[in-house]
Amino acid sequence: MTNMVGAINNALDLILEENDKAIILGEDVGKDGGVFRATDGLFAKYGEKRVIDTPLAESAIIGSSIGMSLGGLFPIPEIQFAGFMLLSFSQIVNHVARYRTRTRSSMPLPMIIRTPVSGGVGALEHHSDNPEAFYSHIGGLIVLEPSNPYDAKGLLIKASHMKDPIVFLEPTKLYRLFKQEIPDERYEVPISKANIVKEGDKLTIVTYGTMVEIVKNAVEARNVDAEIIDLRTINPIDENTIISSVKKTGRAMVVHEASLSFGVGAEIAARIAEKAIFDLDAPVLRVASPSLPYPFPGYEKYYIPNENKVGEAIDKILSF
Amino acid sequence: MLKKTFEGSISYMQILDENGNVDENLFPKDLDNNTIIKMYTYMNFARALDAKALSLQRQGRLATYAPLVGEEATQIGSALALSSKDFFVPNFRQHGVFLVRGIPLDKFFVFWKGYEDGSDIFKELNSLAVAVPVSTQMPHSVGLAFAQKYLNTGASVVSYIGDGGTSEGDFYESINFAGVFKVPLVAIIENNQWAISVPRGKQSAAQTLAQKAIAAGIEGLQVDGNDVFAVYKATKDALSKVQTSGPVLIECITYRMSMHTTSDDPTKYRSEDEVNLWKAKDPIARLRAYMLKKNIWSDSKDLDMKNEQAALIDEAVKKAEEFKPNPDDMFKTVYSFMPDVLQEEYDNAVAAGFWLNNSGKN
Numbered sequence: 183m184t185n186m187v188g189a190i191n192n193a194l195d196l197i198l199e200e201n202d203k204a205i206i207l208g209e210d211v212g213k214d215g216g217v218f219r220a221t222d223g224l225f226a227k228y229g230e231k232r233v234i235d236t237p238l239a240e241s242a243i244i245g246s247s248i249g250m251s252l253g254g255l256f257p258i259p260e261i262q263f264a265g266f267m268l269l270s271f272s273q274i275v276n277h278v279a280r281y282r283t284r285t286r287s288s289m290p291l292p293m294i295i296r297t298p299v300s301g302g303v304g305a306l307e308h309h310s311d312n313p314e315a316f317y318s319h320i321g322g323l324i325v326l327e328p329s330n331p332y333d334a335k336g337l338l339i340k341a342s343h344m345k346d347p348i349v350f351l352e353p354t355k356l357y358r359l360f361k362q363e364i365p366d367e368r369y370e371v372p373i374s375k376a377n378i379v380k381e382g383d384k385l386t387i388v389t390y391g392t393m394v395e396i397v398k399n400a401v402e403a404r405n406v407d408a409e410i411i412d413l414r415t416i417n418p419i420d421e422n423t424i425i426s427s428v429k430k431t432g433r434a435m436v437v438h439e440a441s442l443s444f445g446v447g448a449e450i451a452a453r454i455a456e457k458a459i460f461d462l463d464a465p466v467l468r469v470a471s472p473s474l475p476y477p478f479p480g481y482e483k484y485y486i487p488n489e490n491k492v493g494e495a496i497d498k499i500l501s502f
Numbered sequence: 503m504l505k506k507t508f509e510g511s512i513s514y515m516q517i518l519d520e521n522g523n524v525d526e527n528l529f530p531k532d533l534d535n536n537t538i539i540k541m542y543t544y545m546n547f548a549r550a551l552d553a554k555a556l557s558l559q560r561q562g563r564l565a566t567y568a569p570l571v572g573e574e575a576t577q578i579g580s581a582l583a584l585s586s587k588d589f590f591v592p593n594f595r596q597h598g599v600f601l602v603r604g605i606p607l608d609k610f611f612v613f614w615k616g617y618e619d620g621s622d623i624f625k626e627l628n629s630l631a632v633a634v635p636v637s638t639q640m641p642h643s644v645g646l647a648f649a650q651k652y653l654n655t656g657a658s659v660v661s662y663i664g665d666g667g668t669s670e671g672d673f674y675e676s677i678n679f680a681g682v683f684k685v686p687l688v689a690i691i692e693n694n695q696w697a698i699s700v701p702r703g704k705q706s707a708a709q710t711l712a713q714k715a716i717a718a719g720i721e722g723l724q725v726d727g728n729d730v731f732a733v734y735k736a737t738k739d740a741l742s743k744v745q746t747s748g749p750v751l752i753e754c755i756t757y758r759m760s761m762h763t764t765s766d767d768p769t770k771y772r773s774e775d776e777v778n779l780w781k782a783k784d785p786i787a788r789l790r791a792y793m794l795k796k797n798i799w800s801d802s803k804d805l806d807m808k809n810e811q812a813a814l815i816d817e818a819v820k821k822a823e824e825f826k827p828n829p830d831d832m833f834k835t836v837y838s839f840m841p842d843v844l845q846e847e848y849d850n851a852v853a854a855g856f857w858l859n860n861s862g863k864n
Contacts (some may be wrong), residue, residue, distance in 0.1 A: 205652070231652070237682055242675035245641020246648060249591075252630060253649025272672075276635045277642070285631050286622040287835040322836050345838040374841055418841030 183361035189331035193338035208260030244270035265308030279322030312440030318417035329394035336371030382409035464502030516726040522791025545574035548598035565616035572759030575785030579733030591643035607818030637670035647685035666697025677718035684748035694758035715751035727754030
């Protein structure tokens with residue numbers, strides 16, 4: 183049985199073992215094994231040449247990863263917290279996302295940028311952001327966010343075999359929330375392919391990350407015949423799975439921890455409106471955190487959507 | 503207790519003065535007449551290319567363009583110091599470096615006409631892509647140099663940044679990283695005194711930009727950036743030791759004789775007197791004076807060279823004007839695969855001819 187951080191650690195180990203050009207760099211990723219221990223033991227196994235503690239400079243971590251990638255290495259930078267990743271936002275938007283297209287495919291940029299995201303663990307507020315929408319909005323980045331150990335390992339291994347820049351978002355709360363039986367060997371989970379967690383006929387709930395468990399519990403508690411879709415890949419989004427499900431159920435809601443406005447929920451609601459509006463028996467609902475900056479940990483429980491909030495939305499959408 | 507814990511200094515090197523006289527003690531021993539002629543030829547070529555680009559932009563045949571005139575010695579001198587396996591990391595003004603590295607000129611024009619298609623050549627030239635956001639190319643050069651060290655290629659990296667760029671965080675982060683990881687990097691500051699309208703004096707209270715190296719624990723020096731011999735020697739010397747002793751920062755003191763880009767009017771913020779002062783320090787004129795004294799150049803050679811270069815440029819312009827954009831590539835070059843959702847956007851765009859033709863229906 184493995185938890186999510188263990189699955190990630192295992193995947194990174196297998197990636198480094200398979201590809202001698204793969205290197206991990208970031209703050210405290212070496213001897214310390216990362217603040218969440220995602221790289222635990224890798225420094226001892228692969229040495230300081232491949233598991234590299236860097237100075238505290240996020241822009242240079244991502245920027246030098248660009249140069250490493252273009253120089254033939256496969257960098258896997260870890261940014262300690264999603265809030266700190268904004269210091270490298272310029273490198274990500276100006277270069278990581280567009281290097282391939284602005285050189286007309288002649289200079290692809292394979293790399294995996296890992297960072298912990300989302301709240302619910304009582305951390306300081308800059309440690310709890312949900313940045314998936316803005317990395318997805320740019321175009322050019324593949325944005326992954328697993329909700330369980332199995333997907334975390336399979337997506338990470340899949341990402342390591344791609345020639346694209348990947349933003350890999352790891353919900354902190356899920357690192358140690360539960361364990362799963364997962365294969366020891368390498369396996370891939372496809373990208374741009376959502377996972378139907380539970381099939382159902384009365385309602386489609388699209389979600390991902392920390393909210394998958396919340397949604398599962400809310401659906402179970404109400405014994406609702408809902409189809410639960412875990413996106414796994416935020417960008418490029420798996421529209422087909424969503425639209426097929428909505429056409430079947432006639433009702434759709436999106437649940438995410440990120441704040442409501444201009445988020446992934448808006449994107450999905452718009453796609454449903456474009457492709458399946460005449461199949462709908464009720465308006466599309468979004469359940470999300472309020473449209474506010476992420477609060478201090480004392481206020482998290484008033485902020486993050488919980489089972490009650492999801493349940494209320496389920497009742498509302500089914501009563502149409 | 504009080505004790506001095508650090509002492510540092512920065513030196514300035516000039517070999518070829520404004521009148522074409524050289525300091526024989528510093529004159530690079532490997533510099534033969536053929537290389538000197540090559541320097542002069544490339545510097546003239548860069549200036550001719552620049553003039554052509556400027557004129558095409560004014561006719562609406564190029565997009566925004568950043569002229570290099572005045573900075574030829576910094577670019578050509580450093581570029582000629584690289585070996586063929588070395589890499590360079592440009593900002594947006596390194597046309598002279600690209601020339602030395604053998605860029606097909608039509609690609610240069612296609613790029614500055616505003617098409618990504620001009621940049622599929624960078625890889626072959628051992629260059630990274632032209633970077634417009636000031637200083638953001640610096641960490642790339644550190645990572646590229648790191649990769650050379652990791653893979654034991656023996657190649658080094660030369661990066662370019664302007665004076666304004668040294669105020670950016672990416673610059674400081676990069677030289678700091680470079681020092682920590684001891685990568686084979688020569689970072690050249692092309693200090694042309696102006697960052698659009700902001701003069702060097704307003705960028706930093708530091709007396710020299712080279713001394714920023716001291717804080718990063720790496721070697722730093724200043725050279726006369728209008729002296730092609732000094733730039734060549736400084737770059738060559740740096741390249742000979744970065745593989746073993748780590749990065750070097752070279753500040754080349756030069757002058758942007760023209761506008762920042764074609765969107766800029768420098769008469770708004772700087773005086774004619776200042777520009778004239780620098781005209782007297784022209785990098786090409788002083789090299790020419792030296793070559794005439796040494797009897798390795800003549801007026802007739804100038805004429806032949808200029809005609810030959812003009813013909814090459816005209817031919818490239820002609821070829822670039824035949825370039826046909828391919829909007830399919832906007833969609834097809836972003837990912838290593840075509841995502842379903844993007845395929846749909848692409849199909850719609852193609853079916854509608856990218857909405858460029860008015861069907862007449864309103």
